[in-house]
Amino acid sequence: MSISSRFAVGIHILALIDLNKETASSSEFIAGSVNTNAAVIRKIMGMLKKAGLIEVQPGVAGAKLSRELSEITLFDIYKAVNVVEENELFSIHDKPHPDCVVGKNIQSTIEPIFMAAQSAMEKVFQNLTLEDIVKDIEAKESVQ
Amino acid sequence: MSISSRFAVGIHILALIDLNKETASSSEFIAGSVNTNAAVIRKIMGMLKKAGLIEVQPGVAGAKLSRELSEITLFDIYKAVNVVEENELFSIHDKPHPDCVVGKNIQSTIEPIFMAAQSAMEKVFQNLTLEDIVKDIEAKESVQ
């Protein structure tokens, strides 16, 4: 099991749009950097657009960020690309036997724990922004 | 995307073995409580056995916990049933273009963040034991 790479690609796309501001980042160009098909990029960019993170116009090459780098958290991207449903990171077997002490109670016992675990994970993304990503990339670049 | 219910079922199995100590919990019996096939239960119990959490003997019905309830964390179970690989909760697109500023650095920038998020999630399970689960179930039971 693994969470879709749409999330990583989404971060890649947004960072690239910013670091490549001077020229238009077409889906073809981004696809070259990500190393995938342009249609895949357009699909993910569609999600980012729908979430209000970027502005794109049909027919015109490129996209721009809707907000400041520091105003876009990784959690925003995570939600935009829809890689994990709300409180459904962990699946629970359904219809455990209601006549059994464990079967009757296991779901309500486990659910809040799974929710807490998912929240702990998501909080990491809430505390990081695209600015952190871009600055980290720039720092690595300046060293080389 | 969702993490396999093997984890939830693993917790269910162990809690049931404990709460049903007085009689032997055969795979058939457990399957009834979980509401699935006995072969599925045996497969998961094989993982729990391999991880040293339970003791089972071929041919003889039932299983017993290898350690005290308080000595078995949810993280132990999580690892035992192998639902998420080490540091691979999030997948990252591979072979981004090395001639691109973003493509060259994105992986090393994102990886530690993804690891931190996964760790935050796993820590929740490290801080909970089967004892917490069983006590919670017993508490619910005593109210009814």
Next chain:
DNA sequence: ACATGATGTAATTGTTTTGGTTACAAGTAA
């Protein structure tokens, strides 16, 4: 107006994972 090139989106495909199912070898015990 028209050609060019871009985005938006649907349909298809191969691969992998999941959970369920059947079957059966091998062990245990009355």
Next chain:
DNA sequence: TTACTTGTAACCAAAACAATTACATCATGT
């Protein structure tokens, strides 16, 4: 021996992913 259990292997349908192809639609420059 008989009955029951665990341990596995094999197989299947369904779902998710990422890649790919195709094409409608839009924008722009000549």
